[in-house]
Amino acid sequence: MLLSKVDITTILRYNSLVMREPILRMLQQKEHVSGETLAHSLGISRTAVWKHVNILRRMGYEINSSPHFGYSFIKSPDLLFPDEINCGLSTSFMGKRILYSTEVTSTQDVAGKAARRGEEEGTIAIAEKQSRGRGRKGRHWISPIHSGIYLSVILRPSLRPDRALQLPLIAGVAVIRAIKATTKIVPTLKWPNDIMVNGKKAGGILAEISSDTDEIHYIVLGIGLNVNVLKSHFPSPLQETVTSLMDISGHHVSRVRLVRCLLSELESIYLEFLTSGFDSIRKEWLSSNNTINSEIKAVSGPETIEGKAIDIDKDGFLLVKEPNGHITKIISGDVLPPTKKQERIP
The missing domain is CATH 2.30.30.100 (SH3 type barrels.)
Structure with a gap:
């Protein structure tokens, strides 16, 4: 059974949790690792190893144990833990700091507060569930637990405020690239901020900007994707107009892998935008859209x-x-x- 909201928040704050990542990495590198080997490598007791392994199990990691062979790693949960996202993340700044929560009102709220207190560019807020997720014009974004990607990133570009209006289009291209790279699905873009699959909405993008007349203080760029959301999670009036990647593909889609790829594509296209402008990205957006000529x-x-x-x-x-x-x-x-x-x- 996975941990409750209170339990997981408490565990993620334990100083002793610095042991969790090396234990996982050692278990993932070998078929079997004895408790004695883990204890010796980490400088802790075998009892402490056992306690850490049990915490990992409660967090959703499948780890077997045998008196003769020790511990063996089976698989990770598809939970958006910072360690899971960072393992294999190839970005230089995007997602290097992750504010993870089991449940929030909105990741936009979390990232907005973080931006106001000076968190660096590329910091992301990500959650398993939103109680008041929002899209454009304050519309409610349905955000069931452990089913979607609800992510907001802090950006601090040196741009005129009017150019920030291009960011949702740029982010849309990054999302399209990431979905194509991690699934066999080919989405399209609907102006200005919708991710569409087979004519149904699978995601959306929201940019909230803090600026003066000629200077951007920060932008909170929110991305919401219906990844493994069941059709039954949507109200009846929406069930014919929205979809999820799982619904289209017919199988579970790894959210962790998709987030890693999305952050990589977002950093790449954001840097391209800052150095080369919007023109080449505009062409890619046009090649992936379903709005023009309609x-x-x-x-x-x-x-x-x-x-x-x-x-x-x-x-x-x-x-x-x-x-x-x-x-x-x-x-x-x-x-x-x-x-x-x-x-x-x-």
């Missing part, structure tokens, strides 16, 4: 524009050609199916 209804505040989505410009804004030929730039808003039959727009 008849749409764009709702931006009180304004509704219907027409054909024809492009995104150099700033990432959506260009819509109306039936009268006028091209309107949509800076932010929702893209929906058209509500009426329109004459064909060439």
Whole structure:
């Protein structure tokens, strides 16, 4: 049985937990490791080894023991523990500091507080469950425990505040790359921030910015993905419009592996954006999108524009050609199916 919220938080704070990682690494390197070998290598007693192994078992790690052969590692739980993510993580700064929680209101809240107290760029907040996860415009994001990726990263780019509007598009490309690399699924991007699979929503991106007129203090970039979420977790009205990677692939998807890959792709594309700008990333976004060349209804505040989505410009804004030929730039808003039959727009 996995630990409760209180137990896991307490265990993660124990100073003695510095032993957990070396014990795991030693067990993963050999088929069998005796308690005596572990105790000698770590400078602790065999009783202490036994206690640490039992804690690991309660955290979800499968570890067998035998009087003759010692301990043998079977498998890790698909829990987003910092040690599990960092093992094999190849980034230079993205995800090197991880604020892990079993449950939070929202990882955006956690990362926002961390950013305000000065946490460094690349720090991430990640949780197994959100009680009040949110998307754009404060919409509720359904976040069942141990099923999705709920992650927020602190960014501190030296950019004009208006360029921050491109970050959700950039992050979308990173998510697409990561999903393709770790599964056989080929998602698409819906402007401005949705991750789609087979026409259904599988994820979303949220950027919350703290800035002055000409300076960004920090950005909290949130990514939510339905990874192993069961269809029954969604309210009935949403079950025909949302999906999960497990639902599409037909099997469990490793969240840890996907997070590692996502952080790597996010760091790579973020650095590319800072050094080379948006143009090449814009081309990749266009090659992966399902919005351009579609008849749409764009709702931006009180304004509704219907027409054909024809492009995104150099700033990432959506260009819509109306039936009268006028091209309107949509800076932010929702893209929906058209509500009426329109004459064909060439």
